[in-house]
Amino acid sequence: xxxxxxxxxxxxxxxxxxxxxxxxxxxxxxxxxxxxxxxxxxxxxxxxxxxxxxxxxxxxxxxxxxxxxxxxxxxxxxxxxxxxxxxxxxxxxxxxxxxxxxxxxxxxxxxxxxxxxxxxxxxxxxxxxxxxxxxxxxxxxxxxxxxxxxxxxxxxxxxxxxxxxxxxxxxxxxxxxxxxxxxxxxxxxxxxxxxxxxxxxxxxxxxxxxxxxxxxxxxxxxxxxxxxxxxxxxxxxxxxxxxxxxxxxxxxxxxxxxxxxxxxxxxxx
Amino acid sequence: xxxxxxxxxxxxxxxxxxxxxxxxxxxxxxxxxxxxxxxxxxxxxxxxxxxxxxxxxxxxxxxxxxxxx
Numbered sequence: 001x002x003x004x005x006x007x008x009x010x011x012x013x014x015x016x017x018x019x020x021x022x023x024x025x026x027x028x029x030x031x032x033x034x035x036x037x038x039x040x041x042x043x044x045x046x047x048x049x050x051x052x053x054x055x056x057x058x059x060x061x062x063x064x065x066x067x068x069x070x071x072x073x074x075x076x077x078x079x080x081x082x083x084x085x086x087x088x089x090x091x092x093x094x095x096x097x098x099x100x101x102x103x104x105x106x107x108x109x110x111x112x113x114x115x116x117x118x119x120x121x122x123x124x125x126x127x128x129x130x131x132x133x134x135x136x137x138x139x140x141x142x143x144x145x146x147x148x149x150x151x152x153x154x155x156x157x158x159x160x161x162x163x164x165x166x167x168x169x170x171x172x173x174x175x176x177x178x179x180x181x182x183x184x185x186x187x188x189x190x191x192x193x194x195x196x197x198x199x200x201x202x203x204x205x206x207x208x209x210x211x212x213x214x215x216x217x218x219x220x221x222x223x224x225x226x227x228x229x230x231x232x233x234x235x236x237x238x239x240x241x242x243x244x245x246x247x248x249x250x251x252x253x254x255x256x257x258x259x260x261x262x263x264x265x266x267x268x269x
Numbered sequence: 270x271x272x273x274x275x276x277x278x279x280x281x282x283x284x285x286x287x288x289x290x291x292x293x294x295x296x297x298x299x300x301x302x303x304x305x306x307x308x309x310x311x312x313x314x315x316x317x318x319x320x321x322x323x324x325x326x327x328x329x330x331x332x333x334x335x336x337x338x
Binding site: 014015019023059060063066067070073074077080081084246249250253254256257260263264268 | 273279306
């Protein structure tokens with residue numbers, strides 16, 4: 001059976017069916033991310049300044065990841081344009097670079113996540129709060145786990161500044177002297193890594209960036225398929241493969257555009 | 270909307286981000302505690318913003334026969 005309008009435009013819409021499909025899908029994605037962006041903004045403007053961490057995310061790393069995604073959007077268009085110009089080998093090259101960019105983005109993002117999972121905040125019983133690292137840099141440690149391990153104190157290397165002191169103060173921390181201090185468990189009210197359960201900020205941060213990363217992963221899988229097994233279609237139905245690459249490129253541009261909005265609100269504001 | 274049209278929109282947005290980020294970093298540089306890294310990032314970002322606009326013009330000329338639909 002021949003599926004109609006996979007290559008040629010449908011007379012009533014003027015475009016082939018897959019393009020209609022991807023735009024309907026992207027419309028639903030706009031609603032999903034739009035709701036989350038709105039949630040973030042309402043939480044942000046409603047939060048007390050001392051409770052909303054600023055300066056905790058690494059701007060140079062975030063900037064590099066932004067550059068990687070912008071570069072990948074250029075290469076995905078180049079891959080599509082190469083097929084339009086009947087240059088299959090050039091398509092393979094640009095498609096491979098695009099997939100590599102996607103994997104680079106995910107690798108850097110996982111590095112950032114790991115950094116957060118080993119960074120802690122301690123709420124002390126006297127009302128003070130300090131951020132820093134536990135000895136051995138364990139992930140996902142909590143006060144309950146420390147108590148279950150039978151420890152009476154923790155060795156904690158505090159940051160020079162707490163995030164409530166503002167972004168500029170946070171940026172000075174790396175130039176300071178880091179000395180570990182011993183904190184008795186009896187003086188700790190709460191201990192949490194920078195995980196979603198830590199605060200509203202990290203809950204929405206991980207929701208937004210985690211959902212975005214899942215989209216990057218999905219896009220990378222599809223583009224890797226079109227680079228590998230899916231590329232065989234070039235020898236049987238080249239127009240259809242070109243359309244498939246265009247549709248995957250539209251999705252990829254949407255994912256990149258989401259990051260263009262995510263980067264400033266999460267890393268700068 | 271074709272990939273060509275979406276790409277033009279995306280590059281415009283990326284260019285706007287680059288200019289905004291550049292201005293932001295230059296402002297950080299002028300604030301107390303600003304370092305040379307802020308200045309370097311700011312200037313580099315403004316240059317990238319201009320480069321993206323130049324690329325956009327090149328892209329539109331190169332694919333002038335492709336439909337926006």
